[in-house]
Amino acid sequence: MRRDTSLLFLLMLPAAAFFTAFFLLPVVHLALVGASGKDGAAAYSAIVTDANYLRALIATLGISAATTFLTLVISGFAGVFLQRNVFPGRSALVAMLTLPLAFPGVVVGFMVIILAGRQGLIGTISQALTGEKVVFAYSMAGLLMGYVYFSIPRTILTVMATAEKLDPKLEEAARSLGASTLRVVLDVILPGLKPAFISAGAICFATAMGAFGTAFTLATRIDVLPMVIYTEFTLQANIAVAAALSLVLGLVTWAALAVARTAAGSTVAAAG
Amino acid sequence: MKTRGASFFLQLAFTLIVCAFLIVPVLLSMLAGLTENYLVGIGSGLTLKWVANVWDNYRDTMFLSLGLAVACLACTLVIGVPAAYVLAKRQNMFTRAVEELLVMPVAVPGLATALALIVTYGALRGFRTSWTFILVGHVLFTLPFMVRSVLAVMSAIDLKTLEEGAASLGAGFRQRFFHIVLPNCRSGIVAGSLMVLTLSVGEFNMTWLLHTPLNKTLPVGLADAYASLRLEIGSAYTLVFFIMIVPLLLAMQAIATPRKPRPVRREDETP
Numbered sequence: 001m002r003r004d005t006s007l008l009f010l011l012m013l014p015a016a017a018f019f020t021a022f023f024l025l026p027v028v029h030l031a032l033v034g035a036s037g038k039d040g041a042a043a044y045s046a047i048v049t050d051a052n053y054l055r056a057l058i059a060t061l062g063i064s065a066a067t068t069f070l071t072l073v074i075s076g077f078a079g080v081f082l083q084r085n086v087f088p089g090r091s092a093l094v095a096m097l098t099l100p101l102a103f104p105g106v107v108v109g110f111m112v113i114i115l116a117g118r119q120g121l122i123g124t125i126s127q128a129l130t131g132e133k134v135v136f137a138y139s140m141a142g143l144l145m146g147y148v149y150f151s152i153p154r155t156i157l158t159v160m161a162t163a164e165k166l167d168p169k170l171e172e173a174a175r176s177l178g179a180s181t182l183r184v185v186l187d188v189i190l191p192g193l194k195p196a197f198i199s200a201g202a203i204c205f206a207t208a209m210g211a212f213g214t215a216f217t218l219a220t221r222i223d224v225l226p227m228v229i230y231t232e233f234t235l236q237a238n239i240a241v242a243a244a245l246s247l248v249l250g251l252v253t254w255a256a257l258a259v260a261r262t263a264a265g266s267t268v269a270a271a272g
Numbered sequence: 273m274k275t276r277g278a279s280f281f282l283q284l285a286f287t288l289i290v291c292a293f294l295i296v297p298v299l300l301s302m303l304a305g306l307t308e309n310y311l312v313g314i315g316s317g318l319t320l321k322w323v324a325n326v327w328d329n330y331r332d333t334m335f336l337s338l339g340l341a342v343a344c345l346a347c348t349l350v351i352g353v354p355a356a357y358v359l360a361k362r363q364n365m366f367t368r369a370v371e372e373l374l375v376m377p378v379a380v381p382g383l384a385t386a387l388a389l390i391v392t393y394g395a396l397r398g399f400r401t402s403w404t405f406i407l408v409g410h411v412l413f414t415l416p417f418m419v420r421s422v423l424a425v426m427s428a429i430d431l432k433t434l435e436e437g438a439a440s441l442g443a444g445f446r447q448r449f450f451h452i453v454l455p456n457c458r459s460g461i462v463a464g465s466l467m468v469l470t471l472s473v474g475e476f477n478m479t480w481l482l483h484t485p486l487n488k489t490l491p492v493g494l495a496d497a498y499a500s501l502r503l504e505i506g507s508a509y510t511l512v513f514f515i516m517i518v519p520l521l522l523a524m525q526a527i528a529t530p531r532k533p534r535p536v537r538r539e540d541e542t543p
Contacts, residue, residue: 026388210381
């Protein structure tokens with residue numbers, strides 16, 4: 001038994017050493033650097049006291065919340081539909097919907113430009129129809145579109161996996177008791193999907209908070225927190241502020257995920 | 273089979289629109305990369321000159337990305353699989369904390385992790401300017417995916433009985449690990465490996481800060497091209513990226529069906 005434990009310790013050692021050296025120590029160091037600027041530890045409160053940073057924080061939270069909401073609505077409908085119905089071409093649809101799963105943010109940004117950019121599809125169509133060219137890729141709307149694009153594939157997968165486990169008997173029972181389709185959706189299907197919505201929603205939110213590639217491709221004028229951090233670090237060489245802001249951003253996203261997981265976990269426990 | 277009502281077709285139409293939203297830009301950008309002049313349209317003729325241009329100017333980024341992905345896979349296998357084994361064998365407060373910690377580089381924005389690495393190791397010039405600096409970031413980011421994927425399979429199979437059986441027949445640890453444990457969680461290792469390769473090839477958030485002008489990965493090159501070159505070249509470059517990454521994604525989809533939901537954390541934790 002003793003030998004067993006020391007063996008397991010040895011097996012864990014490479015991962016532990018790597019992780020300590022390249023994540024734990026650097027993050028602690030980053031926290032110290034954050035407090036080492038001319039304002040000291042006040043750099044950490046700058047995110048709420050400095051009007052620019054606060055505006056960026058609010059914009060980032062807002063776009064992340066909007067991304068989460070839109071993605072859940074879209075993926076909820078499409079995911080339940082795909083799980084419930086068998087029809088020719090269904091698996092091809094699922095394959096296409098999950099294809100962009102691992103597209104990096106820069107590529108997603110480019111997809112937005114292709115759709116809504118200066119030479120984009122939406123602009124061309126709107127010009128042909130109304131004579132006016134609609135271009136919104138290089139703004140918050142474009143960024144939102146990119147984040148939704150990015151989040152749909154993984155959310156659909158989670159929704160489908162959960163919808164698979166929903167008990168059709170519950171729905172039948174509700175229907176036989178006279179519930180309308182709307183009531184069935186509200187009282188049976190949505191509560192059943194809640195764990196999927198919470199966990200997938202938290203991931204959407206956290207990714208949108210920290211995403212950088214899409215905003216970078218679309219425009220440098222979009223003031224979301226990751227872009228502000230990047231600008232502080234590279235253009236202003238304001239390393240302390242960049243460190244403090246990125247730690248705050250990291251904490252917010254990590255906390256969002258942790259809270260969602262606890263919530264999803266307790267739902268699972270309550271259901272069991 | 274009941275006849276399909278209007279509600280079916282409404283939902284189908286909605287799903288098709290979502291699908292078009294995701295796929296149409298992919299197809300358009302592939303087309304743009306092969307079109308003489310995208311503004312004029314396909315009528316201007318098809319050409320490979322943009323792809324050739326990308327190959328001439330950015331081929332290094334492709335090789336670096338491929339090399340990084342393979343090196344990253346090797347690292348996550350060597351340190352991740354044993355770690356997953358330990359987490360599967362011992363389930364207590366300590367291993368749960370380790371599991372939680374390992375996922376942090378995915379939860380925390382890549383920008384923050386990259387800054388942390390730079391302020392800590394940026395002064396080591398040789399390390400900072402070498403490709404291994406990017407590798408460290410990629411391993412941090414992909415390790416949890418390997419560990420989780422392997423751990424999910426290890427928790428699903430009866431590892432304990434298998435190992436006890438082998439041990440009772442006189443197999444030592446080394447024999448058990450390489451001949452019993454690893455072959456039995458092959459599916460988890462394959463799934464994790466594909467995930468690691470895909471994520472490493474596409475990683476941008478961290479790499480953008482970690483790279484140096486001499487060490488540009490493919491997504492970094494893409495960002496460059498999008499920012500400064502004409503749409504056709506950006507498209508051709510994206511086309512090359514798709515050619516690299518789509519086989520990996522398709523392979524992932526193929527092994528994922530019949531798809532079992534991968535547990536985010538083990539169910540037996542709930543009291």
